[in-house]
Amino acid sequence: MKIAVCIKRTPDSESRFRIAASSASIDETGLKFDIDDFASYAVEVALQLNEKQGPGETVAYAVGPDAVQETLRKAMSMGVDRAVQLKTDAVPYDGLAVAKALAAELKSGGYDLILFGKHAFDTSAGIVGTATAELLGVSCVTAATKLDIANGRGTARRELEGVAEIVEFPLPAVVTIDEGIARPRYPSLKGIMSAKKKPLETRPAQLGNVRVTVKSMALPPDRPPGRIIGEGTAAVPELVRLLQTEAKVL
Amino acid sequence: MPASKLIFIFLLAGGAGFFALNVQRLVRYMRLGHAENRTDAPLTRLKNVLTIGIGQTKIFRDPIAGAMHATIFWGFMVLTAGTIEILIQGVFTGFSYALFLPRPVFQLYAFSQDVFALLVLGAIAFAFYRRLVLHPKRLEGDKLEHTDALIILSLIGGLMVTLLLTNACQYVLDPSAIGPEKAISRGLAMAIGAVDPQPVVAARVFWWLHVLLVLAFLNYLPYSKHLHVATSLINVFFSNTSGPGQKGVMRAMDLEADVEQFGASDVEHLTWKNLLDGYSCTECGRCTAACPANITGKPLSPRKIVINTRQRLMEKGPVVTGDRMEFLHPALLHGEGDDAGATTATEVLTEHRLLDTYITEEELWACTSCRACVQECPVSIDQLDIINEMRRNLVLSESRFPEEVQPAFESLERNGSPWAFSPADRANWAEGMDIPTMAEVVARGERPDVLFWVGCMGSFDDRAKKITVAFARILKACKINFAILGQEEHCHGDPARRLGNEYLYQMLAKDTIGTLDRYEVKTIVTSCPHCFHQLGNEFPQLGGNYEVIHHSTFIERLLQDARMPLQSGEGKGLTVAYHDSCYLGRYNDIYDAPRETLRRALPVVDLIEPKRTRDRGLCCGAGGGRMFMEERVGKRINVERTEELLATGAETIAVACPFCMTMISDGVKAAQSDVPVLDIAEVVAGQLVSS
Numbered sequence A: 001m002k003i004a005v006c007i008k009r010t011p012d013s014e015s016r017f018r019i020a021a022s023s024a025s026i027d028e029t030g031l032k033f034d035i036d037d038f039a040s041y042a043v044e045v046a047l048q049l050n051e052k053q054g055p056g057e058t059v060a061y062a063v064g065p066d067a068v069q070e071t072l073r074k075a076m077s078m079g080v081d082r083a084v085q086l087k088t089d090a091v092p093y094d095g096l097a098v099a100k101a102l103a104a105e106l107k108s109g110g111y112d113l114i115l116f117g118k119h120a121f122d123t124s125a126g127i128v129g130t131a132t133a134e135l136l137g138v139s140c141v142t143a144a145t146k147l148d149i150a151n152g153r154g155t156a157r158r159e160l161e162g163v164a165e166i167v168e169f170p171l172p173a174v175v176t177i178d179e180g181i182a183r184p185r186y187p188s189l190k191g192i193m194s195a196k197k198k199p200l201e202t203r204p205a206q207l208g209n210v211r212v213t214v215k216s217m218a219l220p221p222d223r224p225p226g227r228i229i230g231e232g233t234a235a236v237p238e239l240v241r242l243l244q245t246e247a248k249v250l
Numbered sequence B: 001m002p003a004s005k006l007i008f009i010f011l012l013a014g015g016a017g018f019f020a021l022n023v024q025r026l027v028r029y030m031r032l033g034h035a036e037n038r039t040d041a042p043l044t045r046l047k048n049v050l051t052i053g054i055g056q057t058k059i060f061r062d063p064i065a066g067a068m069h070a071t072i073f074w075g076f077m078v079l080t081a082g083t084i085e086i087l088i089q090g091v092f093t094g095f096s097y098a099l100f101l102p103r104p105v106f107q108l109y110a111f112s113q114d115v116f117a118l119l120v121l122g123a124i125a126f127a128f129y130r131r132l133v134l135h136p137k138r139l140e141g142d143k144l145e146h147t148d149a150l151i152i153l154s155l156i157g158g159l160m161v162t163l164l165l166t167n168a169c170q171y172v173l174d175p176s177a178i179g180p181e182k183a184i185s186r187g188l189a190m191a192i193g194a195v196d197p198q199p200v201v202a203a204r205v206f207w208w209l210h211v212l213l214v215l216a217f218l219n220y221l222p223y224s225k226h227l228h229v230a231t232s233l234i235n236v237f238f239s240n241t242s243g244p245g246q247k248g249v250m251r252a253m254d255l256e257a258d259v260e261q262f263g264a265s266d267v268e269h270l271t272w273k274n275l276l277d278g279y280s281c282t283e284c285g286r287c288t289a290a291c292p293a294n295i296t297g298k299p300l301s302p303r304k305i306v307i308n309t310r311q312r313l314m315e316k317g318p319v320v321t322g323d324r325m326e327f328l329h330p331a332l333l334h335g336e337g338d339d340a341g342a343t344t345a346t347e348v349l350t351e352h353r354l355l356d357t358y359i360t361e362e363e364l365w366a367c368t369s370c371r372a373c374v375q376e377c378p379v380s381i382d383q384l385d386i387i388n389e390m391r392r393n394l395v396l397s398e399s400r401f402p403e404e405v406q407p408a409f410e411s412l413e414r415n416g417s418p419w420a421f422s423p424a425d426r427a428n429w430a431e432g433m434d435i436p437t438m439a440e441v442v443a444r445g446e447r448p449d450v451l452f453w454v455g456c457m458g459s460f461d462d463r464a465k466k467i468t469v470a471f472a473r474i475l476k477a478c479k480i481n482f483a484i485l486g487q488e489e490h491c492h493g494d495p496a497r498r499l500g501n502e503y504l505y506q507m508l509a510k511d512t513i514g515t516l517d518r519y520e521v522k523t524i525v526t527s528c529p530h531c532f533h534q535l536g537n538e539f540p541q542l543g544g545n546y547e548v549i550h551h552s553t554f555i556e557r558l559l560q561d562a563r564m565p566l567q568s569g570e571g572k573g574l575t576v577a578y579h580d581s582c583y584l585g586r587y588n589d590i591y592d593a594p595r596e597t598l599r600r601a602l603p604v605v606d607l608i609e610p611k612r613t614r615d616r617g618l619c620c621g622a623g624g625g626r627m628f629m630e631e632r633v634g635k636r637i638n639v640e641r642t643e644e645l646l647a648t649g650a651e652t653i654a655v656a657c658p659f660c661m662t663m664i665s666d667g668v669k670a671a672q673s674d675v676p677v678l679d680i681a682e683v684v685a686g687q688l689v690s691s
């Protein structure tokens, strides 16, 4: 099968974020970036599908500045065969613009399956996958927690609040991947070494009109510090009282 | 020339030739391993041969079996001289050392022959008793192995008996042939003389028996674990010579090299020395008896690791080297664990390998890298080296490791610590303590005398942070001019290295060296033995050279120089059990500094030692990256160790390592005890005047 995985480079979620002087973006100094968690699930799913189904090709795509090459290499060190960077100066916030760049590229790729993360950790918008499907005019399934392909058709499982649904769809298709579907493999040194030799193409991204931009950002208010009420059983009555009156959870 | 002489010469040449042939086969197999230079430090090597080899120092770590083995070993060395004499006699009738040795020397030699023959016989008798009646646990093995041991014991016993009888008969025939030094032979001769006053035939028979036994013994060796008789001294000579501070340093690894294989999944990825280790293993089981993983029921046995290495070599060696001596094949093949079984050559090459066929992943991940096995091995085998190389293969070549390890790797990559803490919080413990960072000091145009390397545990773990604060207070109270790296510190990569991830390790280590060199750091003090070992002993491999001091030594020196403002007064007596950290003790030979620190800091202290202590100390279970893995099989190592510490009845348990702190504290909780666990720095800080 020919599978494309579209990945994003995002900062580590454990980072302590600060807002940049422009107040419309985060301050990137000192932040560690890596492949987005959801995107890494998508890569893993793609690799497993091709391993199971025999010969195929897995290609990773990323939109962004040269820094995304590192992310693409990471995907290749996991086992993706080759990668394409759609070069821009910065990743626009407008998901539709990104989707247009991807769709323009994927259109002629002849892919059976195009995978995305459900959404990216930094924007949590979840637009690019669905918009790309729309632009390509193929079927689209979002937030899959299980994915099987057989005889040109796909079956996906989606977890909803209190229920799980199984959906069926024809290929080609776009599927966005939820967490928990597979544990992304850890690249071996062998993988890292061979990734250095795999082809990585760079082409200018044909972004659509960027219509949505971030105007300003604010950090969430500090959480009030925890309070120690006392120790041992003596503290229980006071704890219960506070849970009732202050926290109002009892 | 009489026919008997011809037959003898023929037999001798045949026996020696067959032995040489087998030795040559074994050497050829051994050369499948990687090249490695083991001829540096010849003096240390010689010293090791004299002490560990000839002196049998490590054998004596088990006093009873030690005395037994040493008697046989020394007896063997002495009696070999006698055997050579007898063999020469076979060619040159009437030959004797007396012909050229000064009289007193010869007398001493003759006396030693008699005495040692008897001593060895006694030791052999005890060995039989031990194997057949006592059944020590560590000698448990398969049936083949047991039979092997009994055969060897019988052969040696036979050698001694025939030697004594040959001498006795000679005395009966010619009383002038043997002087009064051989009292035992003369005693025997009386008995023989009473039965047969002219034992001409008996003398020939015993002589021939002795000669045949010598040749049988020699040629049995390559088919037996008793090959160690021939290889152990050689093995000790080539063993790792690194002294204190260089022990347990993992092999350097060139990651730039254009190779397909990282680490070892089969014998040819090991070095020839690892393979020689296989030949030299006496299967004594001392390593496994000391192994914390094995003691607590994990599937790991360092003895099995070594035996499996040899088994696999014996399986693969003949096929790869095109050995035509197929009929000699099962030399040394017997072993431990599931036997790979007889197979075709193709199967041997394509379906079998050391990993998986012989040694499982579970065994390799159970190791705490505590070095107890290496410490115990009487012939200086390095079991841990094989384990480490195989872990490297698992991670670097095959990306196989316990699930729990992946978050640790990822966190190391992203956050610079094995736990998912924000790097921004690294120096939170220092808030309000007025401790300068390196950057601040250097910005003022100054240089601190020492860098306090806090380590990831000391920076993020709530319990360990208290140790960090205690040690920082000591430094301040002693007016030490020090600084920390603060947010510029990140893991040096040791956990990754121990877990086989050399790639991640080198990335983190090189980065750390960059930071340290940028600040021209010369002296580092740290309260973590793992950091201590890594920064001081392994960084030089990557070009980072610093004087690194563990806080136990540092505090001891401060106390020695009376630089510490300690509370005076009697104080109440305290009994303390100190738990040795592996990376401080067995890796760096630091046993006394923490104990001395406790003695000097506490006015009245009674140090009591647990059953296993100092270089025999039992690991807490956290080393070798075990800290980041679940312990699902068997008893928990930390519980086993804590029970031992609690059994001393001590009022306080002292540790000198933040990892030990976590493990032993958990162990105390599991035992529902309320004995406090304190780091030596906390004990000392509690005695500071200001507190």
Ligand code: SF4
Pocket: B287, B290, B291, B292, B293, B294, B300, B301, B302, B366, B367, B368, B369, B370, B371, B372, B373, B374, B383, B384
């Ligand atoms: S290093 Fe320790 S845990 Fe590992 S095999 Fe040796 S004794 Fe066992």
Ligand code: SF4
Pocket: B280, B281, B282, B283, B284, B285, B286, B287, B288, B302, B303, B306, B376, B377, B378, B379, B380, B381, B383
């Ligand atoms: S490796 Fe050493 S300690 Fe272990 S069984 Fe072999 S000889 Fe004995």
